[in-house]
Structure formats: structure tokens, C-alpha cells
Amino acid sequence: MHHALSVSELNNYLRELLETNPLLSDVWVEGEISEFKRHAASGHCYFSIKDAEALLRAVMWRSAASRLPALPRPGEAVLVHGYVSIYPQRGDLQLYADMLLPAGMGILHARFEELKARLESEGFFSLERKRPLPARPRRIGIVTGPQSAALHDMLTVLGRRCPLVEVLVAPCLVQGERAPDSIVAALNSLFQAGVDVIIVARGGGALEDLWSFNDEAVARAVFASPVPVITGVGHETDTTIVDLVADLRAPTPSAAAELVVPELPELAAEVASARARLDAAARASLSLRRDQVAEAARVVERHSPLRRVDRERQQADDLVRRLERSVSAAIQLRGVALAGVAGRLQILSPRATLARGYAVVRRADTGQVLTHPAQAAPATPLAITLRDGELRATVENGEG
Amino acid sequence: MNAQTPMESYETLYARLQAVVARLEAGELPLAETLQLYEQGVQLAAECQRLLDAAELRVRQLQVAEPGLDLLP
Incomplete structure (x- = not known):
């Protein structure tokens, strides 16, 4: 050491020494509160902790103090957590406290509360970051x-x-x-x-x-x-x-x-349900197809040759019926025509001629109708047919 | 860590089964394909069930640096 340190240099050196010391930078102190003061304007708390032989000054910033359920009273036994440093302007060594708990709860619990408060402030317990289980x-x-x-x-x-x-x-x-x-x-x-x-x-x-x-x-x-x-x-x-x-x-x-x-049955149930859907889908598909086949069958049947035979058979029956009808009609017609012909025949009949006074002369022996005198020699018996009867006669003379 | 776990095999099969069911349910398939899909689905369902029936818990212990931490014989 070849030169003197300034006060600032020494205090800053001490501060660094204290703040980097692993024990002093994260320490619990047990003691009894004396002269606790809360600064009205700033909200920071200044107090001392003591035991039978010693006293330590401490400060707690407003942010930490605001978490205290109640301000401690002088004489109260407490556990205080924080780090030790000095306030260079005054050279005061003090505990910078971030947590103060009743001593009765024990150091383990106190540590727990301190860590919990710290992690909570870092968002470790926040519900928004809770992930669902896969x-x-x-x-x-x-x-x-x-x-x-x-x-x-x-x-x-x-x-x-x-x-x-x-x-x-x-x-x-x-x-x-x-x-x-x-x-x-x-x-x-x-x-x-x-x-x-x-x-x-x-x-x-x-x-x-x-x-x-x-x-x-x-x-x-x-x-x-x-x-x-x-x-x-x-x-x-x-x-x-x-x-x-x-x-x-x-x-x-x-x-x-x-x-x-x-649970395994959950998986088995989902397999069973998939299996059931599979069956249902296949059944639906088959029944759809069955309907299609039935419809197709109906179409085919409509165009079936048997249907045509039936149809033609029916047509044939119809034709026969029509034929029969037309034949009988024709027959009737013909009956009428026959009557006409009969009338005409009547007209042509020799009876009508006889009625008009003509006669028919036949050889009585042969029945031959005579149309020429040579047909009958003299003495040939004749039968003369008149309208109302027959006369017998004999040929008197021959021709010429 | 590369081999499929039974759960992965199951999920793969089950996903395929679901796909087959979905296609069948959509319908509009030729008859031959319908029958083929149905048979495929039946087979997949049976394989899924077989996996569930045959599964046995696989337990592995990781190597941890700490000596004296043997867990399984």
C-alpha cells in the first residue's frame, strides 16, 4: 500500500467487499426490533435489530415494507433477510432488509416465505403460465x-x-x-x-x-x-x-x-366407436347400393322381353277380339246382303214371270223345258206351269 | 429414443382407422373400394385392440451421475 486511500475509495471498497460476500449478500439475522421508524414521505423504514450484546442498523425500502402485514413493534423478536452493505455518505454499516418475519416461525419457514415472495414477484406461480397436461x-x-x-x-x-x-x-x-x-x-x-x-x-x-x-x-x-x-x-x-x-x-x-x-378402456372405447362407425358406414353404403340395384332391376324389368311377349300376347288378343268383332259384323252385313240377293233372286224367279201371265212348258215325260218347237214331236205330253197351277196338254202338230 | 413407443404405434393406427372411417362415411365410393376400405378398417381396429390388449409398461432408468442411485435390479 504505497498511497493513502480517499474516504470515498475506502467506503466504496468496503461496499464492494460486503456486497460480493456470499454470506453477507443473502443473510438471515435473528434479533429484537428497536426504534422502528417509517419515513412518512418516502415510505422507507429505518430500524435497528439487537440482541443482548450487539446492535445492527437496518433499512427496508418502501417496496419491501409494503408487503409487511403490520409494522413491527419495538421489542418484537424477528427474523430479517437481506444483504449487508455500507452507506458510503455516512459510513454506516447496515442491513438492507427485504423481508421481516416473526422469529417464532423458525428459520426454515422464514426462508420459505422469502423465496416464495421473490419467485412470486418473478411470475413463477402465475396461473397464465400453467400448461395443460398432454x-x-x-x-x-x-x-x-x-x-x-x-x-x-x-x-x-x-x-x-x-x-x-x-x-x-x-x-x-x-x-x-x-x-x-x-x-x-x-x-x-x-x-x-x-x-x-x-x-x-x-x-x-x-x-x-x-x-x-x-x-x-x-x-x-x-x-x-x-x-x-x-x-x-x-x-x-x-x-x-x-x-x-x-x-x-x-x-x-x-x-x-x-x-x-x-385409461386403457378410454382407448378401447374409441376403437370400438370407430369400429361401429365403420360398420354403420359400410351398411349405409351397401343399403344405398341395394336400393340402386332394386331400382335398376325395376328398369330392366320394364324393358324385359317377357314383358314384350306379354304385351304382344295382349296385342294379339286384342287383334283376335277385333277380328272376331269385325268378322261377326261382316257376317251380319252379309246376312243383310243375302236378303237383298234373295229379293233379287225373287225378282228373277219364273214365278214372278208366271204371275205376269207367262207360262213354262216342259215335256211331261222328261221334264225338259221347251224353248223350240222341234223339242216336242206331235203327241208329246206337255206340262204347262201357270202362276196358280199346272195344265196337261198334248202336242197337236209339229213344226211346219 | 428413436423406436416408436406403443402409444405412438397405437396413435398411428388409430389415425389411419379414423381416416378410413371418414372416407367411408363420406360415401360416393365405388363398391369395390367400399369393401376394400371396410376390410382395411376392420383390420386396423383389430390391430388397435391387439396393441391395447398386449401392451406392457416399459420402464427405463436414465443414467444419472450420482452413484448409488440404482433403482432397478
Whole structure:
């Protein structure tokens, strides 16, 4: 050290030293409140914490102070979280507090509350970022303690409900100092392997046993998960930070397993329903076709040669009937004509001539009608037919 | 991670079955195609059911750096 430091240099050096110290930059202090003051204009709070032998000045900015349910009273035992630094203008070393809790709740709970408040302000628990579980997961990742009852229960449920899925188990330590790192490593290995959903399961127990699930690194790993994460806790115990960050929290590991997969009968039902639709569609198609065939048959029948024969047979019958009718008509007609002819015959009959006074002369022996005198020699007997009778006569003389 | 999981096989078959049903339901197909599709659908449904009946849960343990974390024998 070859030259003297200015006061500013020294204070700034101290500030940097304090603020980069891992213990002092994230520290819990237990003590008793003395002289707590809230600055009316700014809303910042200035106070001291002390125990039997020592005193520490502290400041809490308005933003942190606004989260206090009530301002602490002097003499109250508290747990205060924050970082230690100095205020260079005055050279005062003080605790810059961001959280103040009653000492009675214990350091673990206090830490929990502090982390929860911080992650909440970062939006880790926001409902808008909760993702729905995949409807049909193919690969399911499980982060849990090896050989745990929780794992056994989950595999039993998955095997019973939906043995179509593949399960990737990433074992981890769930207790002890190394547990948070182990859980983060297990999560990362699942992210890398590629799964559709992750179950983080833990047995229930004392708050100390759940400490790994209230760890900030674990909370951040779950938050960063590319796929939905569901937690399953052994018993209905206090909610952990990881439960809050996860997309869904199930009451038990078995319940988590049940929530992530569909049940086999659901799949069987959808196959059965598809099968039924298949049958119905085929039946509908066939019955449509049957109708078409029936219609076609009707058309064919209309044009059938048998129909034509029938039709022609009928035509023939008609013709015959018409023929019969016309024949009988013709016959009648002819009857009338015959009558006419008979009349005419009557006219031509010799009787009519006889009636007019003519006579017909026949040889009585041969019946021959005589039209020439040579036909009858003298003494030939004659029969003369008159209108009303016959005369007998004999030829007197021959010709010439 | 490259082999199909049974769920993927099931989904592939089921999607094909759905497609066949949809085509049949749309109708307007020649009779031969209708019968062929129907037979194909029946077969797909049977394969789906077979997958469901035969499925056995596959469990794999990932290698994790932590020693002493053996889960399965």
C-alpha cells in the first residue's frame, strides 16, 4: 500500500467487499426490533435489530415494507433477510432488509416465505403460465427417490391404466445437502431424453425432509422445464415451492400418475366407436347400393322381353277380339246382303214371270223345258206351269 | 429414443382407422373400394385392440451421475 486511500475509495471498497460476500449478500439475522421508524414521505423504514450484546442498523425500502402485514413493534423478536452493505455518505454499516418475519416461525419457514415472495414477484406461480397436461403422452418422465414406495405406486398405476406409455425414471436424492443438485440433474437428464410430461414425486415428511423441494435451483429448473411438470406429494403436507411452480399438483404420487395418462378402456372405447362407425358406414353404403340395384332391376324389368311377349300376347288378343268383332259384323252385313240377293233372286224367279201371265212348258215325260218347237214331236205330253197351277196338254202338230 | 413407443404405434393406427372411417362415411365410393376400405378398417381396429390388449409398461432408468442411485435390479 504505497498511497493513502480517499474516504470515498475506502467506503466504496468496503461496499464492494460486503456486497460480493456470499454470506453477507443473502443473510438471515435473528434479533429484537428497536426504534422502528417509517419515513412518512418516502415510505422507507429505518430500524435497528439487537440482541443482548450487539446492535445492527437496518433499512427496508418502501417496496419491501409494503408487503409487511403490520409494522413491527419495538421489542418484537424477528427474523430479517437481506444483504449487508455500507452507506458510503455516512459510513454506516447496515442491513438492507427485504423481508421481516416473526422469529417464532423458525428459520426454515422464514426462508420459505422469502423465496416464495421473490419467485412470486418473478411470475413463477402465475396461473397464465400453467400448461395443460398432454392428452396422450407417449413418454413419461419420473423424478423420485430410488426404490421408493412412491415410485412403486406410480409404476403400478401406469401399468394398470395405460401400459402403452414408456416410463423414463430419473432417480435422485431426496434428502440431504446434495439433494437439490441431484433433483436438478435428474430433471435435466429428462429434458435431454425428451419426454412429454414429468412427474416430480416425493414422500411426505417433516419440513426439513421437504427442503430440497423448497430450493431455489430446483424451483428454477422446474420453471424452465420444456414440458409440463406435475408434482405428487406423499401426504397432504405443506405446499412446497416446487408444488407452486409446477403446472399441476396432485395429492399423491399415485394421483399424479393417474392424472398424466388416459385409461386403457378410454382407448378401447374409441376403437370400438370407430369400429361401429365403420360398420354403420359400410351398411349405409351397401343399403344405398341395394336400393340402386332394386331400382335398376325395376328398369330392366320394364324393358324385359317377357314383358314384350306379354304385351304382344295382349296385342294379339286384342287383334283376335277385333277380328272376331269385325268378322261377326261382316257376317251380319252379309246376312243383310243375302236378303237383298234373295229379293233379287225373287225378282228373277219364273214365278214372278208366271204371275205376269207367262207360262213354262216342259215335256211331261222328261221334264225338259221347251224353248223350240222341234223339242216336242206331235203327241208329246206337255206340262204347262201357270202362276196358280199346272195344265196337261198334248202336242197337236209339229213344226211346219 | 428413436423406436416408436406403443402409444405412438397405437396413435398411428388409430389415425389411419379414423381416416378410413371418414372416407367411408363420406360415401360416393365405388363398391369395390367400399369393401376394400371396410376390410382395411376392420383390420386396423383389430390391430388397435391387439396393441391395447398386449401392451406392457416399459420402464427405463436414465443414467444419472450420482452413484448409488440404482433403482432397478
